[in-house]
Amino acid sequence: MTWIQTLPPAASDAVREVLHKLVALYPKEYDPAHRHERVLPEAVKSDSIMLSHSLIPQAMYHAFATFASLMDPGLPLSRRQHEMIATTVSALNRCYY
Numbered sequence: 001m002t003w004i005q006t007l008p009p010a011a012s013d014a015v016r017e018v019l020h021k022l023v024a025l026y027p028k029e030y031d032p033a034h035r036h037e038r039v040l041p042e043a044v045k046s047d048s049i050m051l052s053h054s055l056i057p058q059a060m061y062h063a064f065a066t067f068a069s070l071m072d073p074g075l076p077l078s079r080r081q082h083e084m085i086a087t088t089v090s091a092l093n094r095c096y097y
Contacts, residue, residue, distance in 0.1 A: 007054040014057040019050070021061060025068035027079070 009016040023031060053060035071082055089095075 004052060005055060006048070006051040008051065012054065012057070015054045015060070018057045018061045022064050022068065025065055027071060
């Protein structure tokens with residue numbers, strides 16, 4: 001769970017703008033329209049790792065645009081390999097994300 005103040009997109013034009021820009025950079029599975037398909041533990045259902053960065057929208061954009069670049073399909077790792085690395089790191093850090 002995030003323990004800092006977050007700004008929901010509805011409360012901040014800057015956050016909404018950054019999230020809109022980022023959607024175009026990510027694979028289609030990350031589209032917010034697919035959020036209902038995700039299975040998350042109740043304890044983190046209302047959390048958002050992205051919104052934990054919402055107090056500084058410019059930093060949020062750069063941090064998550066970097067991640068999107070690392071997930072680029074033109075890189076030598078397959079999507080499965082990317083996801084396995086992310087899953088392993090999350091498991092080691094005991095993180096649901």
